[in-house]
Amino acid sequence: MKTILVKDIYxxxxxxxxxxxxxxxxxxxxxxxxxxxFIEVNDGSFFKNIQIVFEENLENFKEISKLPISSSIxxxxxxxxxxxxxxxxxxxxxxxxxxxxxxxxxxxxxKRHTFEFLRSIAHLRPRSNTFSAVFRVRSLAAYAIxxxxxxxxxxxxxxxxxxxxxCEGAGEMFRVSTLDMKNIPIDEDxxxxxxxxxxxxxxxxxxxxxxxxxxxxxxxxxxxxFGPTFRAENSNTARHASEFWMIEPEIAFADxxxxxxxxxxxxxxxxxxxxxxxxxxxxxxxxFIDKELLSRLNNVVNSEFGRITYTEAIEILKKSxxxxxxxxxxxxxxxxxxxxxxxxxxxxxxxxxxxxPKDIKAFxxxxxxxxxxxxxxxxLVPGVGEIIGGSQREERLDILEKRMEEIKLNKExxxxxxxxxxxxxxxHAGYGLGFERAIMYLTGMSNIRDVIPFPRTPRxxxx
Amino acid sequence: MKTILVKDIYxxxxxxxxxxxxxxxxxxxxxxxxxxxFIEVNDGSFFKNIQIVFEENLENFKEISKLPISSSIxxxxxxxxxxxxxxxxxxxxxxxxxxxxxxxxxxxxxKRHTFEFLRSIAHLRPRSNTFSAVFRVRSLAAYAIxxxxxxxxxxxxxxxxxxxxxCEGAGEMFRVSTLDMKNIPIDEDxxxxxxxxxxxxxxxxxxxxxxxxxxxxxxxxxxxxFGPTFRAENSNTARHASEFWMIEPEIAFADxxxxxxxxxxxxxxxxxxxxxxxxxxxxxxxxFIDKELLSRLNNVVNSEFGRITYTEAIEILKKSxxxxxxxxxxxxxxxxxxxxxxxxxxxxxxxxxxxxPKDIKAFxxxxxxxxxxxxxxxxLVPGVGEIIGGSQREERLDILEKRMEEIKLNKExxxxxxxxxxxxxxxHAGYGLGFERAIMYLTGMSNIRDVIPFPRTPRxxxx
Numbered sequence: 001m002k003t004i005l006v007k008d009i010y011x012x013x014x015x016x017x018x019x020x021x022x023x024x025x026x027x028x029x030x031x032x033x034x035x036x037x038f039i040e041v042n043d044g045s046f047f048k049n050i051q052i053v054f055e056e057n058l059e060n061f062k063e064i065s066k067l068p069i070s071s072s073i074x075x076x077x078x079x080x081x082x083x084x085x086x087x088x089x090x091x092x093x094x095x096x097x098x099x100x101x102x103x104x105x106x107x108x109x110x111k112r113h114t115f116e117f118l119r120s121i122a123h124l125r126p127r128s129n130t131f132s133a134v135f136r137v138r139s140l141a142a143y144a145i146x147x148x149x150x151x152x153x154x155x156x157x158x159x160x161x162x163x164x165x166x167c168e169g170a171g172e173m174f175r176v177s178t179l180d181m182k183n184i185p186i187d188e189d190x191x192x193x194x195x196x197x198x199x200x201x202x203x204x205x206x207x208x209x210x211x212x213x214x215x216x217x218x219x220x221x222x223x224x225x226f227g228p229t230f231r232a233e234n235s236n237t238a239r240h241a242s243e244f245w246m247i248e249p250e251i252a253f254a255d256x257x258x259x260x261x262x263x264x265x266x267x268x269x270x271x272x273x274x275x276x277x278x279x280x281x282x283x284x285x286x287x288f289i290d291k292e293l294l295s296r297l298n299n300v301v302n303s304e305f306g307r308i309t310y311t312e313a314i315e316i317l318k319k320s321x322x323x324x325x326x327x328x329x330x331x332x333x334x335x336x337x338x339x340x341x342x343x344x345x346x347x348x349x350x351x352x353x354x355x356x357p358k359d360i361k362a363f364x365x366x367x368x369x370x371x372x373x374x375x376x377x378x379x380l381v382p383g384v385g386e387i388i389g390g391s392q393r394e395e396r397l398d399i400l401e402k403r404m405e406e407i408k409l410n411k412e413x414x415x416x417x418x419x420x421x422x423x424x425x426x427x428h429a430g431y432g433l434g435f436e437r438a439i440m441y442l443t444g445m446s447n448i449r450d451v452i453p454f455p456r457t458p459r460x461x462x463x
Numbered sequence: 464m465k466t467i468l469v470k471d472i473y474x475x476x477x478x479x480x481x482x483x484x485x486x487x488x489x490x491x492x493x494x495x496x497x498x499x500x501f502i503e504v505n506d507g508s509f510f511k512n513i514q515i516v517f518e519e520n521l522e523n524f525k526e527i528s529k530l531p532i533s534s535s536i537x538x539x540x541x542x543x544x545x546x547x548x549x550x551x552x553x554x555x556x557x558x559x560x561x562x563x564x565x566x567x568x569x570x571x572x573x574k575r576h577t578f579e580f581l582r583s584i585a586h587l588r589p590r591s592n593t594f595s596a597v598f599r600v601r602s603l604a605a606y607a608i609x610x611x612x613x614x615x616x617x618x619x620x621x622x623x624x625x626x627x628x629x630c631e632g633a634g635e636m637f638r639v640s641t642l643d644m645k646n647i648p649i650d651e652d653x654x655x656x657x658x659x660x661x662x663x664x665x666x667x668x669x670x671x672x673x674x675x676x677x678x679x680x681x682x683x684x685x686x687x688x689f690g691p692t693f694r695a696e697n698s699n700t701a702r703h704a705s706e707f708w709m710i711e712p713e714i715a716f717a718d719x720x721x722x723x724x725x726x727x728x729x730x731x732x733x734x735x736x737x738x739x740x741x742x743x744x745x746x747x748x749x750x751f752i753d754k755e756l757l758s759r760l761n762n763v764v765n766s767e768f769g770r771i772t773y774t775e776a777i778e779i780l781k782k783s784x785x786x787x788x789x790x791x792x793x794x795x796x797x798x799x800x801x802x803x804x805x806x807x808x809x810x811x812x813x814x815x816x817x818x819x820p821k822d823i824k825a826f827x828x829x830x831x832x833x834x835x836x837x838x839x840x841x842x843l844v845p846g847v848g849e850i851i852g853g854s855q856r857e858e859r860l861d862i863l864e865k866r867m868e869e870i871k872l873n874k875e876x877x878x879x880x881x882x883x884x885x886x887x888x889x890x891h892a893g894y895g896l897g898f899e900r901a902i903m904y905l906t907g908m909s910n911i912r913d914v915i916p917f918p919r920t921p922r923x924x925x926x
Contacts, residue, residue, distance in 0.1 A: 003716060005616055005684070007616055024684075024715075024716040024889070025684070026681075026682075026887050027887070043684050044618070044682050044683035044684035044685075044715075045616050045683070045684055045685070070886045070887040071887045072715075072716075072887040072888065072889040074716065099716065099887075099888075099889045099890065100858065100884075100887050100888035100889050101887070102885070102886045102887040103885055103886060106886045106887075121879075122678075122879075123675075123678040123879040123880075123882065123883060124678075124682075124882070124886065126678070126679055126682035126683065127681075127682045132682065132683070135618060135620070135679070135683070136618055136683070138619075138621075139613075139617075139618040139619040139620070140613075142609075142619050143609055143613045143619065146605075146606055146609050150602075150603075150606045153468055153470055153508050154602075155507070155598060155599055155602040156601075156602040156605050156606065157598070157602070157916055158601075158605075158691070158708055158915065158916060159916065159917065160706065160916070160917045160919060160924075160926070161624070161668075161691045161693075161706055162637070162668075162693075162705070162706055162919050162924055163924065164924040164925065164926075165926075172641070174625070174639045174640070174641060174661070175639070175640055175641065175644070176637045176638070176639060176668065177637070177638055177640065177644075178635070178637060178638065178695050179644070181638070181640075181642070181644070181647050181655045182647070182649075182654075182655060184644050184645070184647065186645075191645075192644045192645060198637070198695055198697075198705070198921060198922075199705075199919070199921070199922060199923065199924035200922040200923075200924075201924065203924050205624075205625075205639065212586075212916065212917055212926060215585075215586040215587075215589070215926075216589055216598070216916065218489075218590075219489075219507050219587075219589035219590045219595065220507035220508070220589065220595070220598070220599070221468070221487075221488070221506050221507035221508055222507075222508070227690075227691065228621070228624045228690065228691065230624075230625075232641050232661055234661075242625070242661070242662075243623065243624055243625055245621055252487075252507075252535075253466060253487040253535075253537065253562065395563065416584075416585075416586040416926060417586075419586065419587070420586060421563075422565070422566055423533045423565045423566060423569045423587065424489050424490070424533040424534045424535040424562075424563050424564070424565040424569075425535065425562075425563040426487070426535040426562045426563050427562065452621065453620055453621060453622065453623070453675065453679065454622065454623045454675055456623060456625050456662070458661060458662070459661075459662060459663040460662065460663075461623075461625055461626065461627040461662035461663075461664065461666050462627065463623070463627075463628075463675060463678075463879055
């Protein structure tokens, strides 16, 4: 007899009612008297458990009664509807096979654990309610992203992880090397001789696939990336990890407004998809993690995102009468406190801030006609702050080159990026969505370490 | 007026026939006389071009006539059906806006180029027919994989890229470090002091997410990974890259047969999805890259995969009367020539070879009752050889530990992997599909460098 998934029983109860079914999973709770017992089994396919009733007629009744939490079992029995009880149905076991014993020192006992403790058992924490929900939502959100872009004909591109170039100097990088560290080759100028390294040059882990993404957008028109990116920054905050996943769409024949339209559609799509496909998980987060979660997400789905210029934002902040830790002046970068004021107190919905001063943005962003701002836009969301950053890209070769000279980038390192402007460049735009930030936003979880299966942070690469 | 995708015109021609439409794309060919001209435009959304007819009534007629290949344009005009012509329709341009000029030194001129040359312009090669087809198929195949697993309730897991452990010693690894290479810290024993490195220990790029995947399968029952993996091997073959993507499903309450059933379903699903969603591309490959491609793929979709044991395979090879370069003896690893004989000459369809000698397989594979073979299975396909490798995993803690001792693995490094067997382990199995191998198989392309956007191989990390 084939086992079926608990999810299928919940989603299509009628089909299985009063039938003999077989399920397999791990014991979440077990209580037994001398004559009968109850087991809550979770099989990982669904957030909720299924209740098993077993009685002394089972030949291994005594053994079953003493099984420790997290033992794995295979259960055969009749699915009985229980409309009068808390759970909608239960299985009256005719047979229970013990698949694998757990042990009384199983670290995930029923009592509440801190998230911090659970990080130290990252191999077991997905068996807890919270992390079972987080990582199921993470999987669904990833699928929603692929579905959204594929249904619109976007081409998914795997941009390189190991890179010989330093995109935009977006952050500190990890070096990738096979050189013998006890015997580093030095060239005649006294520098490390990377020509002896695996790739014949210095290589690092990518901080962004954007530049390569642009090359593909100028062939396929609409593309997206979805892959890991890295920052070797020694920052131990709840919002930073050394390894995280990023989605970077890039669209040709498109300007800043097209990017904002796309990003707004995408955010709404992801949220709607998760709300629809993981209602039990979202209910749980709303109850135990963040009581505002569902109202906030529903608000996002149903509102038109705001759009204001950076210059307008500065005016609003100055007139707010608020005392900010970081003073507000045209030219300054917006801090989280400023972003939160705009989203949480002024707009109460997501808002794009556009047209930032060029000096606080990357070289590839398209210069506006005022010569002092660029066609950039960041999406700020209530409760979190910045979640998406993007821009129209500078497609005019002469202006791009001038900008690179200004900030002393070596143009030869970017020969192919510049060629994209030489051989049929087009208006184009793109953005980056930090996947973990999006998951934090979707679940209400407040530490990035709790939305990545095995987080990497300074001094931590366990598992 | 909004531009529409060329794909939409091909797929829903009726909707746009005799309508004014706007398209945007890059010029593939252009020929013009004094009074009129033809342009083949490709917008990247579709394999085929769309023909534009323009006449001297356009105010910029002369300028248009001289545009170099790959210039980008926006075209407005009426979509006219041309049932008597080679192409099914064309656009009679009422307006052509030049979006971006190309140049006469554009490297991708109409003549045939070698794949080797095209690798040197990896930023432009997706604009060629072959690579446009390859990377659209790659994108569709990736989506098919997500769709296949998500529709079956599998949880997508992002296993770590930077790792402190060396899974199965599957291959040479790249070191990830932020230590100053000109000033490497040495500890009192004369070794590199990795405690001073970013993660406080030695870290490398992952060769497989399997071990972490197992942890998640023992929580969610059915999971899959899809992410980049790395090998620092100095092998310059057409089938090896230093950076490649891998899919690693892992299923609990499942044995070797369940893995083979799943892998067979998956392969058929991916092939069918690509045949259905990229018929033009597949037709192209069949015509220009590999004349056997479509018949081979259709054969795979419609045949039941063979299943033989390694021991049977050795018998067949010995009795073949063939002279192999590598002699065949029980205990030897199967070479490509052996695999190809089995698939191409004996079975003429995909075949799983199961139950390999334990000494040529990894420590985590489940020991069979004969004590000398393990419950492993590799999928061999005609024309390629091995495309999938997998096994049932050793779930019995004592046997696993004994095996690790035999091959002198440090058990403490695997503490959490061993705990999975201690706290409710189950029968489970999994496999790895090299994504690039699958794309080579789907397209007939014979060099792995031509199915990855920006390949990384020894001494090559350009772009």
